[in-house]
Amino acid sequence: MADRNARSAPVAAVRIRPWLKNEQETSPDLPERLAVPPRNPRTTVRGPTRATAPRAAAPTADARRRGARAAQRVAVAYGGETYPAHYIFGPQHSQQAVYKELLTKLIGEAIASNASGTVIACGPPMSGKSHTLLGYGSEFGLVPHATLDIFRAAEATKKLKVWCSYFELHHEVVDLLAPLPPTPSADVELVELRGAGAQVCGLQEPLVQSIEEVQALVDYGNQRRAANEKLLGVHGNAHTVFVFHLAIDEDPHGDGREPLSGSPASPVERRVRSKITFVDCASSNGFKDTSLQGLSESLKDQASGGVRAKGLGKAFFRRSLLTQLLEDALCGREQLVLLATASPGGGEQMGDYLEMVRHLTQVAEQEKRAPMEGTPSRMDCLGHLQVEIEALSMEGPPSESKEARLAALQRVLAERSLREAPEAFQVQQLVALRQAQEASLAAWGFACEEDLAAAPCYLLRLHGDPMLTGCLAYVITGSRILGSSGDIFLQGLGIAPQHCHIAEHSGGLWLTNLCSEPHRVFLNGKSMEATSPAEPLKHGDRIQLGCALEMLVVMNENLKNLDLEALEAGDLWSRPLDALVQQANELLKELELLQVSNQHSHFEVPEVDGGASPVRFVRWEHSERESGEVLASFEVPLEEFQSEVKRLQELYRSPRKSDAPKESPDTASHRTDTASHRVDSTREGLQAGRPELAELAQVESALWHKEKAVAASIRRAHSLSQCIGETVSALQETVADLRRGAAGAFTPVEAFEKLQDENQDLKQRLARLESHWAETWKPSSQRSSAAVPSEPSTASALSAATSVDRLRSARPRAVPRPSVVVRSGRMSSPVPTRAEPVAGPYLMRRTLPVPLLRHATEVSQLRVPHPDADTMYMPVQRVHQAAGYLIYTRPSK
Numbered sequence: 057m058a059d060r061n062a063r064s065a066p067v068a069a070v071r072i073r074p075w076l077k078n079e080q081e082t083s084p085d086l087p088e089r090l091a092v093p094p095r096n097p098r099t100t101v102r103g104p105t106r107a108t109a110p111r112a113a114a115p116t117a118d119a120r121r122r123g124a125r126a127a128q129r130v131a132v133a134y135g136g137e138t139y140p141a142h143y144i145f146g147p148q149h150s151q152q153a154v155y156k157e158l159l160t161k162l163i164g165e166a167i168a169s170n171a172s173g174t175v176i177a178c179g180p181p182m183s184g185k186s187h188t189l190l191g192y193g194s195e196f197g198l199v200p201h202a203t204l205d206i207f208r209a210a211e212a213t214k215k216l217k218v219w220c221s222y223f224e225l226h227h228e229v230v231d232l233l234a235p236l237p238p239t240p241s242a243d244v245e246l247v248e249l250r251g252a253g254a255q256v257c258g259l260q261e262p263l264v265q266s267i268e269e270v271q272a273l274v275d276y277g278n279q280r281r282a283a284n285e286k287l288l289g290v291h292g293n294a295h296t297v298f299v300f301h302l303a304i305d306e307d308p309h310g311d312g313r314e315p316l317s318g319s320p321a322s323p324v325e326r327r328v329r330s331k332i333t334f335v336d337c338a339s340s341n342g343f344k345d346t347s348l349q350g351l352s353e354s355l356k357d358q359a360s361g362g363v364r365a366k367g368l369g370k371a372f373f374r375r376s377l378l379t380q381l382l383e384d385a386l387c388g389r390e391q392l393v394l395l396a397t398a399s400p401g402g403g404e405q406m407g408d409y410l411e412m413v414r415h416l417t418q419v420a421e422q423e424k425r426a427p428m429e430g431t432p433s434r435m436d437c438l439g440h441l442q443v444e445i446e447a448l449s450m451e452g453p454p455s456e457s458k459e460a461r462l463a464a465l466q467r468v469l470a471e472r473s474l475r476e477a478p479e480a481f482q483v484q485q486l487v488a489l490r491q492a493q494e495a496s497l498a499a500w501g502f503a504c505e506e507d508l509a510a511a512p513c514y515l516l517r518l519h520g521d522p523m524l525t526g527c528l529a530y531v532i533t534g535s536r537i538l539g540s541s542g543d544i545f546l547q548g549l550g551i552a553p554q555h556c557h558i559a560e561h562s563g564g565l566w567l568t569n570l571c572s573e574p575h576r577v578f579l580n581g582k583s584m585e586a587t588s589p590a591e592p593l594k595h596g597d598r599i600q601l602g603c604a605l606e607m608l609v610v611m612n613e614n615l616k617n618l619d620l621e622a623l624e625a626g627d628l629w630s631r632p633l634d635a636l637v638q639q640a641n642e643l644l645k646e647l648e649l650l651q652v653s654n655q656h657s658h659f660e661v662p663e664v665d666g667g668a669s670p671v672r673f674v675r676w677e678h679s680e681r682e683s684g685e686v687l688a689s690f691e692v693p694l695e696e697f698q699s700e701v702k703r704l705q706e707l708y709r710s711p712r713k714s715d716a717p718k719e720s721p722d723t724a725s726h727r728t729d730t731a732s733h734r735v736d737s738t739r740e741g742l743q744a745g746r747p748e749l750a751e752l753a754q755v756e757s758a759l760w761h762k763e764k765a766v767a768a769s770i771r772r773a774h775s776l777s778q779c780i781g782e783t784v785s786a787l788q789e790t791v792a793d794l795r796r797g798a799a800g801a802f803t804p805v806e807a808f809e810k811l812q813d814e815n816q817d818l819k820q821r822l823a824r825l826e827s828h829w830a831e832t833w834k835p836s837s838q839r840s841s842a843a844v845p846s847e848p849s850t851a852s853a854l855s856a857a858t859s860v861d862r863l864r865s866a867r868p869r870a871v872p873r874p875s876v877v878v879r880s881g882r883m884s885s886p887v888p889t890r891a892e893p894v895a896g897p898y899l900m901r902r903t904l905p906v907p908l909l910r911h912a913t914e915v916s917q918l919r920v921p922h923p924d925a926d927t928m929y930m931p932v933q934r935v936h937q938a939a940g941y942l943i944y945t946r947p948s949k
């Protein structure tokens with residue numbers, strides 16, 4: 057058996073994917089920004105960059121002992137910098153090659169000993185994280201390869217037991233294996249453990265006995281992700297985590313008897329020994345997200361000796377759920393494999409991801425020089441938990457916090473003990489879970505595999521994320537109403553209670569629009585009016601509903617012609633420009649509602665030469681909501697506007713626990729029979745001007761707005777709690793600094809002065825948060841009309857906000873409210889609508905996401921109005937973004 061304390065050095069890798077077909081088609085001459093520099097004395101090209109040569113240089117004896125890989129490095133060049141890594145995989149490297157190099161050892165150790173491991177895939181959007189971890193089609197990723205190896209070992213030993221869990225993590229944990237709401241599921245919470253990383257309690261964590269069972273669970277998890285497509289909040293913000301727990305059954309009597317269910321004396325001793333965690337990091341918010349920031353800072357800290365982590369202990373990891381969960385890996389108690397994925401063109405914040413890789417190579421380097429004794433996590437020792445529970449219950453008088461901690465620990469103990477239950481009992485539990493999952497999918501109107509095989513035609517849901525596209529389908533038989541209160545339950549921005557009607561007759565399917573608002577139903581990119589006659593549907597037709605739901609019509613006999621990959625580009629852009637602009641404005645409005653801002657952005661189609669020449673850009677205006685004063689105006693080229701709409705769509709998709717169809721499947725099937733009758737009667741009712749229908753619509757719309765307001769409050773509460781958490785961490789850091797001061801790192805006088813400074817700063821931050829809090833929770837009627845400052849959500853944003861505040865207060869009061877038209881410099885003709893000269897630095901609230909600001913950050917292209925002449929423009933001196941603000945400094949005259 058392998059050494060109990062065996063732990064390999066961390067591994068940092070970069071994977072550069074090939075150009076995608078649509079990238080090559082739309083811009084054939086995109087520059088390759090990531091390059092592997094030629095060999096130089098400092099870097100050794102090894103691993104898959106020389107796939108045919110398994111080892112570039114013989115590893116040292118020490119390196120061999122410690123896992124060999126840390127000793128050798130390659131480097132990737134990006135943006136004028138060189139970043140070291142242990143492996144660089146290029147477009148030519150298969151999934152298998154990546155698995156073989158990165159994970160065979162980690163998986164082998166997890167099976168054979170108590171060495172746990174964590175694999176983190178991070179990188180900009182569309183860089184290949186999900187492709188690498190899960191894989192698409194026959195391109196199996198790291199998780200399927202690991203599953204294969206684990207079950208091979210289980211087959212060979214007959215003693216290895218495997219449990220798995222699959223969940224999403226952001227401000228909260230969403231169990232992807234739990235049945236869809238409204239089926240009640242256990243409360244999920246993160247419990248901190250002494251000597252180990254936090255454990256997620258309340259998750260479904262079934263015992264799995266075959267690869268097919270794992271596959272079915274992952275498929276269900278992905279369906280669940282695709283189903284929660286409410287257009288409120290932020291999609292793509294959550295990290296997806298898949299975990300294997302491994303245990304070995306040891307039979308002290310050697311007779312292999314299974315214990316009876318509930319029998320206290322188990323002849324088989326089951327030891328849960330290791331876990332393998334795969335994390336697909338969210339990329340949509342990049343390093344604006346505290347969890348990625350926390351990850352990066354933890355790696356940086358480890359690279360400089362782990363001073364902060366040691367000084368602050370658990371508090372250091374409390375900045376996000378992700379860092380709490382990954383504490384073991386970040387502290388070196390588990391092997392960590394970090395894989396930064398990239399497109400050949402790099403992508404947003406690629407340098408920051410490569411920086412994390414660099415830090416991890418430094419950690420590995422340190423371990424090579426001074427090998428640490430393995431300190432395996434205590435995650436799996438029930439004994440430790442029992443000891444802690446006993447000690448705690450005897451300690452001091454009862455208190456609320458003590459009771460809460462005891463309850464949490466007992467919950468962990470109970471969940472872990474469940475894994476020791478007899479196998480037959482656990483198998484039954486998995487069967488029950490699968491049944492509940494399927495029932496919940498059916499309640500939402502989704503079809504299962506057997507339904508699809510038998511159905512003559514169905515609708516396949518398409519999704520912006522290739523991992524989720526096509527994993528949900530609706531079978532169409534008879535007559536169906538689609539909508540938020542239809543026979544087929546749909547949710548999302550712009551979806552009406554009864555949105556459209558699909559009926560099967562004369563051997564085909566027919567689509568009728570029931571929604572009275574324009575541009576809500578599109579068939580193959582063509583808008584259908586409420587008065588349009590029913591349209592016949594054929595195989596491969598695409599239906600777009602509301603703002604972001606898209607479906608594909610599939611006739612089963614043509615199934616073999618279905619190529620989802622080819623469909624991915626979508627024909628959303630074949631919509632008329634004004635429909636797309638309307639959709640973008642609706643999405644922006646929703647975003648602003650969530651931000652509770654008194655500023656307003658919208659797009660409009662400019663009039664160019666009275667319509668003689670084609671429109672090549674869309675105008676984006678940012679204005680004060682009440683006065684209508686224009687604060688900024690950008691000209692956005694059409695292609696960028698289209699990708700912005702797509703991005704906005706994705707930004708707004710988010711799971712909400714309460715979303716669920718309001719009716720049981722039984723009621724729904726009754727309703728199906730009367731569906732066409734209801735469509736007719738609804739129409740008739742409206743035509744006859746029946747007041748109760750109008751009233752119902754009003755109530756529904758009021759409810760919808762209430763729901764949005766509640767969602768807005770929840771999101772604000774989240775961001776506030778994050779800020780408060782960060783302020784507390786800052787305080788803890790100060791205390792740790794003081795402790796270090798006491799230990800001689802700096803003199804007590806220096807420490808005292810430092811504390812005073814920090815204290816001042818913290819007091820100001822807390823005062824700001826308190827007033828913000830008070831303002832937020834005032835009833836809206838009492839809220840002042842002034843802009844509610846949107847609190848930045850990260851520590852660095854907090855300090856940036858302080859500088860913004862300083863700038864704000866430095867602005868002379870007499871200066872009129874700034875108003876400026878910023879031009880990208882790309883367009884030549886249109887003249888800005890309004891420009892007022894202002895002096896000094898001024899601020900502009902940023903409500904649009906980063907891509908649109910790309911023009912503005914190219915300082916050389918920026919022009920602001922000349923102070924003396926409206927028609928003249930001059931370059932700005934300096935522009936930077938901080939805490940959600942764009943800050944310009946104007947040149948002196």
Ligand SMILES: Nc1ncnc2c1ncn2[C@@H]1O[C@H](COP(=O)(O)OP(=O)(O)OP(=O)(O)O)[C@@H](O)[C@H]1O
Nearest residue numbers: 073074180181182183184185186187188192339522
């Ligand atoms: N190594 C690769 N070889 C071929 N195709 C790849 C590779 N990596 C990624 N792709 C393709 O790139 C696209 C984006 O990949 P993927 O969905 O994995 O990105 P992602 O980083 O997970 O995106 P997001 O952050 O938006 O979830 C997919 O179509 C995928 O098939």
